[in-house]
Amino acid sequence: MVLGKDIAIIKGNIAFTPSFGQLNIAENSFVVIQGKKVKGIYRALPAEYRNIPVTDYQDALIIPGFVDLHFHAPQFANRGLGFDLELLPWLENYTFPEEAKFQDVTYAQAVYKKVVSALWQWGTTRVVFFGTIHKAATAKLMELLATAGLGGYVGKVNMDRNSPGILMETTGQSLLDTEMFIKETIGRYELVKPIITPRFVPTCSPELMSGIARLAMQYNLPVQSHLSENTGEIAWVRELHPECQNYASVYDQFGLFGKQPTVMAHCIYNDDAELALMAKNRVYVAHCPYSNSNLASGIAPVRKCIEQGIPVGLGSDVAGGHEVAMSRVMSMAIEVSKLKWLASGKKEKFLTIPEALYLATKGGGSFFGKVGSFEAGYDFDALVIDDSSLEVAASNRYSVEDRLSRFIYIGDHHNIIARYVAGKKIEKPQF
Numbered sequence: 001m002v003l004g005k006d007i008a009i010i011k012g013n014i015a016f017t018p019s020f021g022q023l024n025i026a027e028n029s030f031v032v033i034q035g036k037k038v039k040g041i042y043r044a045l046p047a048e049y050r051n052i053p054v055t056d057y058q059d060a061l062i063i064p065g066f067v068d069l070h071f072h073a074p075q076f077a078n079r080g081l082g083f084d085l086e087l088l089p090w091l092e093n094y095t096f097p098e099e100a101k102f103q104d105v106t107y108a109q110a111v112y113k114k115v116v117s118a119l120w121q122w123g124t125t126r127v128v129f130f131g132t133i134h135k136a137a138t139a140k141l142m143e144l145l146a147t148a149g150l151g152g153y154v155g156k157v158n159m160d161r162n163s164p165g166i167l168m169e170t171t172g173q174s175l176l177d178t179e180m181f182i183k184e185t186i187g188r189y190e191l192v193k194p195i196i197t198p199r200f201v202p203t204c205s206p207e208l209m210s211g212i213a214r215l216a217m218q219y220n221l222p223v224q225s226h227l228s229e230n231t232g233e234i235a236w237v238r239e240l241h242p243e244c245q246n247y248a249s250v251y252d253q254f255g256l257f258g259k260q261p262t263v264m265a266h267c268i269y270n271d272d273a274e275l276a277l278m279a280k281n282r283v284y285v286a287h288c289p290y291s292n293s294n295l296a297s298g299i300a301p302v303r304k305c306i307e308q309g310i311p312v313g314l315g316s317d318v319a320g321g322h323e324v325a326m327s328r329v330m331s332m333a334i335e336v337s338k339l340k341w342l343a344s345g346k347k348e349k350f351l352t353i354p355e356a357l358y359l360a361t362k363g364g365g366s367f368f369g370k371v372g373s374f375e376a377g378y379d380f381d382a383l384v385i386d387d388s389s390l391e392v393a394a395s396n397r398y399s400v401e402d403r404l405s406r407f408i409y410i411g412d413h414h415n416i417i418a419r420y421v422a423g424k425k426i427e428k429p430q431f
Contacts, residue, residue: 008033008423009049012057012384013400014041016064016374017362020306023354024374025400030054031062033380036423040376057384057418061403063357064372065125065381065421066326067364069286070224070265070315072130073141073154074099074108076115078319083294087230087320090295092164095319099132100166108137109144113431116144120429121413122325125381125421126368127152128224128263128286128315130197133159133169135177139185146189149426151368151381155197155224156181160208175211182219191422193221196260200226201237201250213255222261222367225251228274229266230297248274248283258283263367265315266291267305268298279309284367287312287359289332291320299340302333302359303348313364314356327408330356353405384418387411 010033014026032039032049045054075095082094102108119127127145129152131138138156145152156178160171169177178196185194196216198204204212216223228234228247237247244250248270251257258281265286270278278285287300305312314329315321323329337350351359365372371379387407391398398406407415419426 006035007039007049007052008055009045009052010055010057010062010384012060012062014062014374015400015404017354017358018373018375020358020363021352021355023357023401027400031374031380033423036379038374038376038378038380041374059388060417061385061387061400061407063383063385063404064361064365064374065383065419066123066360067313067368067372068119068124068127068316068326069263069284069313069364069367070130070288070317071127072318072320073112073115074102074130074132074137075319076111076118079322081319085295086232087295087297088232088236090320096164096167100164102132102134102137105136105140108134109140112141112144113429115141116148116150117429117431118324119150120148120419120426122327123383123413123416123419124324124326125150125383125419125426126365126371128195128367129154130199130224131156133157133167133174133177135181138181142185142189142192142194144429144431146192148429149421149424151191151371151421153193153195153222153224155195158198158208158212159203161205162202171205171208171211174208175215178212179215182215182221186219186221196221196223196256198225198256200233201247202233202240206254209251209254209256213259216260217255220260222263223256224263225256225265227251227264227267228269229292230295231269234269246271246274248277252277252281257281261367263313265317266297266300268292268300275305275308275310278305282311285310285312286315286317286364287333288315288317288321289336290323290329291317293332293336294322295320299336299343301340301348302337302351311363311366312359313367314359325413326360327411330360331409333359353401353408356408357404380420380423382420383416385411385415386417387415389415
């Protein structure tokens with residue numbers, strides 16, 4: 001290999017979190033990328049790289065790309081609607097009628113173009129999507145995400161009980177369509193893959209859950225669903241499965257709780273036995289603070305999960321969450337953690353900026369492998385942030401950490417001037 005043939009170098013003020021709460025800053029430094037991967041970060045370039053062109057972003061911030069672990073793509077049009085309701089009536093009155101429209105692939109394509117464009121705009125470089133039960137529409141979502149150059153998992157949803165007739169599958173048809181969807185998409189794109197997606201326990205029969213678990217193992221696919229979001233939901237699961245100790249054990253008995261990489265959204269009310277099982281099985285939590293507030297669900301015990309060894313990332317949970325911007329999800333996560341701190345008698349420490357950045361990058365990114373950090377060997381997913389518009393006066397200079405905090409709280413997509421995914425600069429999608 002000729003040195004430089006697949007080497008790229010960019011320069012700026014680099015910030016990332018190799019561990020929860022640890023913020024590494026390399027001011028006015030170089031990151032060397034070899035192919036898709038980070039080769040290293042240098043204050044001064046080693047001699048072997050000095051003849052390679054450098055993309056100099058000067059005083060800009062360079063941080064890892066944002067990762068959204070939980071996003072309902074078909075609910076995009078419902079953002080901001082129905083927040084006077086709790087989860088179950090909200091699903092019935094708003095979510096299910098909207099998702100039924102995705103039988104029409106033309107409608108689905110129009111919505112999904114806007115979804116993918118919004119992800120690019122706000123700096124989400126990897127995402128875990130729920131689609132709908134509709135195989136063709138969900139395949140179109142994968143196509144658009146891949147065309148935009150973003151990375152993700154996309155799930156065809158499974159629902160064969162306790163659902164409106166227009167969204168009700170038979171068990172056999174759900175399994176058939178899911179396997180066809182997998183076969184048609186599993187090898188089609190480099191950075192976009194299918195994921196097994198039972199909506200949640202109340203809408204999936206034991207036969208269906210057993211069947212999709214077999215597909216997950218057969219095709220070596222990850223799993224996503226919901227867990228312990230709402231007290232009414234938990235009571236319903238208990239009625240449906242009195243034989244099980246708790247909500248998590250329902251998934252576990254069917255092989256959908258960590259046998260394959262698994263992410264569960266919300267996890268607000270898990271008991272100690274569930275938390276222990278999640279830690280043992282390395283089941284991820286997608287913490288969705290906007291949705292949990294909008295639907296009056298509660299506040300997830302994020303720090304308790306992390307202290308017990310459970311991997312945690314952040315999710316927008318569109319449309320329960322009304323924000324696509326992961327920077328704003330980060331700030332909301334910090335804000336609700338302060339309410340949790342107060343409710344605990346100031347015992348459960350609230351989240352900090354470095355901790356929230358970790359959750360939005362490496363915390364969620366690890367679900368994809370070596371993603372979400374600038375450590376050597378990690379995929380180079382990055383955002384370049386020009387925060388000069390946030391300055392109040394030229395004489396008032398902020399540290400890199402303070403600049404990062406100001407971008408998270410008061411910046412917006414206009415401050416993101418470049419996006420990279422797996423070493424490649426990603427331009428605005430031309431849909």
